[in-house]
Amino acid sequence: MDFTLSEDQQMLMTAFEGLLSRYREAPHGVHGYTCYSEAFQQELRDSGFLEITDQPGFGLLEAAMLIEAAASCPVSVEAASSMMIGPLVRDGAGPVALGWQVGRPVRYLGQASTLCLFEGDDVLVCARDECDLAPVDGVAAYPLARLVSVPSGARRIRAGEAAAIRRRVLLGIAAEAAGLMRGALENTVQYVKEREQFGQPLGHFQGIQHRLAEDMVMVRACRSLAFRAAFEDCDRQAALACLYAQDAMRKVIHDCHQFSGAMGLTLEFPLHLWTYRLKVLQGEAGGRAAQARSVSRATWPQHQTAADKHIIEEGVA
Amino acid sequence: MEFGWTSDQEALRGKLQAFLDASLPADWETIASLSPGSQAVTDFSREFCPQLAEAGMLCSHWPEEHGGSDASAWDHFIIGELLWGAGEPRGPQYYNVNWIGPTILAYGTEEQKAQHLARMREGNVVWCQGFSEPSGGSDLAAIRTRAVRQPGGDGRYLVNGQKIWTSYARLAEFCFLVVKTGDARRDVSVFLLPMDRPGITVRPIDSVVGDGDLHEVFFDDVEVFEAERLGPEGKGWEVIRYSLDFERVGIPRYALALRTLHRAVAELQREGSFIAEAEQDAALALARCEAARMLVYETVDKRMRERPDTGSASMARYAVVCAERQVADFVLDWTPHLFTSDDAPMVATHHKRAIAAGLAAGAAEIQLNLVARDVLGLGV
Ligand SMILES: Cc1cc2nc3c(=O)[nH]c(=O)nc-3n(C[C@H](O)[C@H](O)[C@H](O)COP(=O)(O)OP(=O)(O)OC[C@H]3O[C@@H](n4cnc5c(N)ncnc54)[C@H](O)[C@@H]3O)c2cc1C
Numbered sequence: 139m140d141f142t143l144s145e146d147q148q149m150l151m152t153a154f155e156g157l158l159s160r161y162r163e164a165p166h167g168v169h170g171y172t173c174y175s176e177a178f179q180q181e182l183r184d185s186g187f188l189e190i191t192d193q194p195g196f197g198l199l200e201a202a203m204l205i206e207a208a209a210s211c212p213v214s215v216e217a218a219s220s221m222m223i224g225p226l227v228r229d230g231a232g233p234v235a236l237g238w239q240v241g242r243p244v245r246y247l248g249q250a251s252t253l254c255l256f257e258g259d260d261v262l263v264c265a266r267d268e269c270d271l272a273p274v275d276g277v278a279a280y281p282l283a284r285l286v287s288v289p290s291g292a293r294r295i296r297a298g299e300a301a302a303i304r305r306r307v308l309l310g311i312a313a314e315a316a317g318l319m320r321g322a323l324e325n326t327v328q329y330v331k332e333r334e335q336f337g338q339p340l341g342h343f344q345g346i347q348h349r350l351a352e353d354m355v356m357v358r359a360c361r362s363l364a365f366r367a368a369f370e371d372c373d374r375q376a377a378l379a380c381l382y383a384q385d386a387m388r389k390v391i392h393d394c395h396q397f398s399g400a401m402g403l404t405l406e407f408p409l410h411l412w413t414y415r416l417k418v419l420q421g422e423a424g425g426r427a428a429q430a431r432s433v434s435r436a437t438w439p440q441h442q443t444a445a446d447k448h449i450i451e452e453g454v455a
Numbered sequence: 456m457e458f459g460w461t462s463d464q465e466a467l468r469g470k471l472q473a474f475l476d477a478s479l480p481a482d483w484e485t486i487a488s489l490s491p492g493s494q495a496v497t498d499f500s501r502e503f504c505p506q507l508a509e510a511g512m513l514c515s516h517w518p519e520e521h522g523g524s525d526a527s528a529w530d531h532f533i534i535g536e537l538l539w540g541a542g543e544p545r546g547p548q549y550y551n552v553n554w555i556g557p558t559i560l561a562y563g564t565e566e567q568k569a570q571h572l573a574r575m576r577e578g579n580v581v582w583c584q585g586f587s588e589p590s591g592g593s594d595l596a597a598i599r600t601r602a603v604r605q606p607g608g609d610g611r612y613l614v615n616g617q618k619i620w621t622s623y624a625r626l627a628e629f630c631f632l633v634v635k636t637g638d639a640r641r642d643v644s645v646f647l648l649p650m651d652r653p654g655i656t657v658r659p660i661d662s663v664v665g666d667g668d669l670h671e672v673f674f675d676d677v678e679v680f681e682a683e684r685l686g687p688e689g690k691g692w693e694v695i696r697y698s699l700d701f702e703r704v705g706i707p708r709y710a711l712a713l714r715t716l717h718r719a720v721a722e723l724q725r726e727g728s729f730i731a732e733a734e735q736d737a738a739l740a741l742a743r744c745e746a747a748r749m750l751v752y753e754t755v756d757k758r759m760r761e762r763p764d765t766g767s768a769s770m771a772r773y774a775v776v777c778a779e780r781q782v783a784d785f786v787l788d789w790t791p792h793l794f795t796s797d798d799a800p801m802v803a804t805h806h807k808r809a810i811a812a813g814l815a816a817g818a819a820e821i822q823l824n825l826v827a828r829d830v831l832g833l834g835v
Contacts, residue, residue: 385742
């Protein structure tokens with residue numbers, strides 16, 4: 139148990155921060171709903187960071203650390219799936235998109251070279267080029283496209299092997315959510331230090347301090363749970379980290395918007411670039427209900443009642 | 456950064472578990488539910504702690520010259536985690552090894568170390584903590600109990616005033632006592648006071664947290680001596696802060712919360728009523744406990760490296776309070792009969808301890824104040 143970065147980890151993070159530093163601020167002026175940068179994605183690909191898990195001495199923990207750091211930037215980039223499951227499924231060099239149901243919007247689908255579609259316990263993998271997609275017009279801060287159809291010849295990965303993919307997806311969501319929450323919270327803390335009302339900075343009011351302090355406790359816990367789960371690469375811990383993150387973000391998103399006032403709802407203020415990604419992650423991979431069920435089944439395996447069986451048969455995910 | 460345990464640490468867990476299996480009596484859970492300050496648990500601790508010391512697991516994290524084995528803070532913490540989960544068979548003596556001993560190690564004179572650490576590592580001495588007063592709870596600087604230096608140059612003081620909420624006081628032999636020694640707000644000093652001094656009166660206070668946990672302690676012209684003062688006169692604030700950094704995460708409360716959660720789920724499974732909604736609540740409670748665990752671990756890790764503690768103990772404390780509450784609510788929501796009946800002693804034990812989690816060792820809201828100030832930089 140050691141919470142300090144090793145020398146190698148320190149070097150890795152310093153190098154990565156060098157890359158991120160150009161994307162730590164959203165471009166000046168009014169943003170769109172999303173702030174995706176092709177250049178950022180390209181740089182990330184060329185830098186070799188996406189293949190972190192192939193590097194000797196590094197693994198999923200370091201991937202989670204990089205994913206968390208990248209997500210704390212207002213500019214979005216697909217890192218989580220590329221790093222976590224890219225090595226297991228990737229066909230081309232580009233990002234990996236995760237689909238949960240045909241007909242629904244998928245993050246980074248337009249940018250991806252590979253699609254993973256979760257179908258029951260299986261995963262279908264295909265080249266993105268072989269899928270049909272349609273544009274989506276919405277307020278989410280991820281680039282999204284609708285998955286219209288997948289090719290009939292998509293590679294089917296069966297339950298056993300697919301479980302590893304699913305586990306790593308949860309690790310990616312947990313780490314990304316931790317970084318997004320950190321970004322949103324840091325932005326909000328800065329805002330309440332500067333904005334004055336009633337003759338003092340908002341951050342002097344205890345009602346605000348306490349809620350932001352609670353959020354900080356959760357954000358730190360999210361990060362450690364995500365990192366530990368990545369280190370252990372275990373189903374239960376991955377679901378637990380993801381559950382905690384998807385639960386915590388409900389309060390963090392709300393508080394950050396609340397304390398940023400109307401300013402926080404404008405497109406010139408970058409808050410939505412974190413929170414409107416979090417809102418997409420809140421229900422990803424089945425959301426809290428699915429994660430809670432996985433945690434529960436892995437921790438307390440016995441006995442299901444009739445009511446319980448009914449829900450399993452209906453399939454909630 | 457890594458999250459594994461060494462084989463030595465795993466072995467320590469195994470060794471302690473085997474020790475517990477051999478040394479806890481069959482009715483231990485019932486005894487434990489009486490609370491750490493009760494006569495029964497205190498008596499038991501006087502049998503248990505010497506055995507634990509004999510097995511090298513009472514204060515192994517102390518330096519060798521003071522009877523420890525220079526073991527890491529992790530070893531001590533692993534031991535504490537298992538023991539708290541087991542209902543804390545060290546009774547009130549966990550105080551000694553968690554924070555009083557370490558504070559004496561840091562600030563004590565050689566005589567104080569020799570006198571007090573020896574008793575603590577034998578596992579046969581009970582201390583209490585005299586901080587809170589009617590006028591000073593969260594605002595500790597508002598205490599009024601005062602030690603006045605007597606003329607004559609013999610280093611004698613007289614203490615007058617009152618403490619309240621003092622756990623373990625009735626059976627304690629010593630008090631880690633904070634008093635005013637001057638008029639400035641933080642002009643306080645710490646004394647290591649024998650509780651059998653004339654002029655001390657202890658009155659138990661009945662409460663929902665169990666027997667022996669809350670008392671009033673009155674001081675009426677009680678003599679204390681310079682040699683009993685811990686640290687310089689008027690510099691007690693620093694000593695207190697040092698001790699609180701240890702105390703705040705001294706108790707791995709999530710360990711008993713987790714055990715209680717498992718007990719409640721087992722009950723639901725036995726009844727065939729562990730339905731989906733209960734599963735979700737149970738998983739969320741579990742996640743809160745694990746979140747608390749990680750923040751506590753991070754604090755332990757920092758402390759071990761002796762890095763300054765910027766609010767991490769307060770963050771951990773707050774996470775622990777949330778976890779305790781979520782588990783207590785799980786029991787009340789889904790297995791209310793475990794709360795109301797008298798045949799689930801560990802659940803009762805948990806409830807008695809959890810209800811105080813947000814108060815003892817400093818209110819939860821005070822922790823949030825500290826996080827806002829020290830971690831977020833707000834209001835400064
Ligand atoms: C089981 C138990 C055992 C204890 N054992 C000991 C012991 O052995 N020795 C000892 O010295 N003390 C002991 N205490 C006392 C404990 O330290 C105090 O209860 C605690 O510091 C809070 O003080 P108080 O109860 O006077 O509450 P108060 O200070 O009156 O505060 C009441 C509530 O008001 C809120 N509040 C107070 N100040 C602020 C603020 N600045 N900002 C926001 N909210 C605030 C908090 O919610 C707080 O809980 C024990 C308490 C309990 C419950």
